[in-house]
Amino acid sequence: MWSLSDEALVAGLAAGDQGAATAFVRRFQARVFGLAVTMVGDRAVAEEIAQEAFTRAWRHAGAYDARRGRVTTWLLSITRNLAIDHLRAKRTEPLDPDAIGDAERAMWATAARSAATPGDGETDELRAMLGDLPGEQRRALLLAALFGYTAREIGAIEQIPLGTAKTRIRAAMRKLGRDTPGRDDERRRGGMR
Amino acid sequence: MSTDCERVREIAAELALGIADGEDRARALEHLAECTGCRAAVERLSSVADELLLLAPAQEPPPGFEGRVAESLRPAARRAWRGRRLALPVVAALSAAALAAGAVWFALGDDRELADSYRQELAVANGEYFDASSLELPGGEKVGYIYGYQGRASWVLALIYDGVDDGTYRLELVAEGGEKLPLTELEIAREEGSAGAATPIDYERLTEVRLLDERGREVADSELRE
Ligand SMILES: [Zn+2]
Numbered sequence: 075m076w077s078l079s080d081e082a083l084v085a086g087l088a089a090g091d092q093g094a095a096t097a098f099v100r101r102f103q104a105r106v107f108g109l110a111v112t113m114v115g116d117r118a119v120a121e122e123i124a125q126e127a128f129t130r131a132w133r134h135a136g137a138y139d140a141r142r143g144r145v146t147t148w149l150l151s152i153t154r155n156l157a158i159d160h161l162r163a164k165r166t167e168p169l170d171p172d173a174i175g176d177a178e179r180a181m182w183a184t185a186a187r188s189a190a191t192p193g194d195g196e197t198d199e200l201r202a203m204l205g206d207l208p209g210e211q212r213r214a215l216l217l218a219a220l221f222g223y224t225a226r227e228i229g230a231i232e233q234i235p236l237g238t239a240k241t242r243i244r245a246a247m248r249k250l251g252r253d254t255p256g257r258d259d260e261r262r263r264g265g266m267r
Numbered sequence: 268m269s270t271d272c273e274r275v276r277e278i279a280a281e282l283a284l285g286i287a288d289g290e291d292r293a294r295a296l297e298h299l300a301e302c303t304g305c306r307a308a309v310e311r312l313s314s315v316a317d318e319l320l321l322l323a324p325a326q327e328p329p330p331g332f333e334g335r336v337a338e339s340l341r342p343a344a345r346r347a348w349r350g351r352r353l354a355l356p357v358v359a360a361l362s363a364a365a366l367a368a369g370a371v372w373f374a375l376g377d378d379r380e381l382a383d384s385y386r387q388e389l390a391v392a393n394g395e396y397f398d399a400s401s402l403e404l405p406g407g408e409k410v411g412y413i414y415g416y417q418g419r420a421s422w423v424l425a426l427i428y429d430g431v432d433d434g435t436y437r438l439e440l441v442a443e444g445g446e447k448l449p450l451t452e453l454e455i456a457r458e459e460g461s462a463g464a465a466t467p468i469d470y471e472r473l474t475e476v477r478l479l480d481e482r483g484r485e486v487a488d489s490e491l492r493e
Contacts, residue, residue, distance in 0.1 A: 099333050105325050147314075
């Protein structure tokens with residue numbers, strides 16, 4: 075007897091199966107909440123965002139398309155969009171200079187933890203590549219990816235020209251994206267060794 | 268590469284991160300709708316942006332979160348559903364060419380990976396289980412998948428992604444004794460379609476799912492649990 079894959083849970087969610095809904099929340103809540111906390115920095119707000127992310131996923135479960143990507147990334151990108159809506163709404167407040175540093179550190183903390191946890195290799199390579207980026211590129215990338223800042227806003231925060239902000243973001247993404255295709259194959263081979 | 272392509276490639280990172288400004292974005296989406304190469308480039312960067320989110324550390328939410336959220340997902344109005352068109356936003360619109368370009372994350376072409384992920388054994392309450400089988404033309408060419416779910420109610424979901432002409436079709440179940448049971452209609456547009464419905468008998472007792480055209484002729488077939 076097989077138990078449910080992530081995709082099956084989403085399908086169960088779409089079909090209105092309560093058991094699937096509960097299992098879905100249980101399986102992903104730490105990931106969703108963790109991302110929301112990392113992005114908004116406030117547990118109470120993060121909890122609301124996480125709840126809303128599950129509600130949206132549930133409402134749109136029928137439109138989830140397994141061919142487009144994994145369930146985890148689908149759900150996390152829903153969470154990201156909600157968190158960014160929240161962050162953008164309060165953009166009038168100045169950026170907390172600690173927020174980006176905290177987020178950056180949080181990513182590294184998982185790096186350390188996962189290095190000690192065999193079997194959690196799926197993101198190790200990306201994390202290593204992120205670590206290899208020049209600090210200013212990494213910051214620009216995280217400001218965009220985790221906080222939804224545009225190149226113009228990043229320019230203002232970092233007090234650099236717009237063109238420089240764009241260059242940093244693009245360079246960072248180009249480096250991370252360069253080896254993406256085939257990475258799965260390497261992982262598979264690596265896993266069998 | 269045209270100048271349009273160059274313009275899109277230049278802002279591909281911002282598009283993937285969702286921070287391109289409105290006008291650039293609108294112009295790019297228009298181009299992406301018709302340019303496979305640029306679409307593949309943006310999809311690739313989008314998968315990087317998505318993967319970055321996995322680096323955020325997991326954290327247990329406050330006690331009671333799970334129960335509260337699961338409870339809010341309860342409304343029972345959505346028992347069986349059918350004929351829902353797949354939502355494919357322009358940027359993600361898939362084509363054989365995009366896959367040939369090697370968009371690993373959009374794993375449609377990678378049967379092995381799909382099968383693996385669908386067969387991952389993950390524990391869940393109530394002993395429900397899930398099954399995936401390929402849906403094939405008489406010649407053996409794969410046109411989609413049939414997903415079966417055994418829970419308190421069983422249901423079957425068909426996903427067709429290629430190789431079947433546009434039109435209206437029906438899904439038919441075949442039970443152990445050869446009995447045939449209608450399931451639901453399925454609409455195929457641009458060679459894609461999906462439909463699912465609760466099954467009248469337990470999934471365990473089904474042996475086959477057939478895709479029939481409007482005249483009742485078999486177009487494709489899936490042998491379950493082979
Ligand atoms: Zn192009």
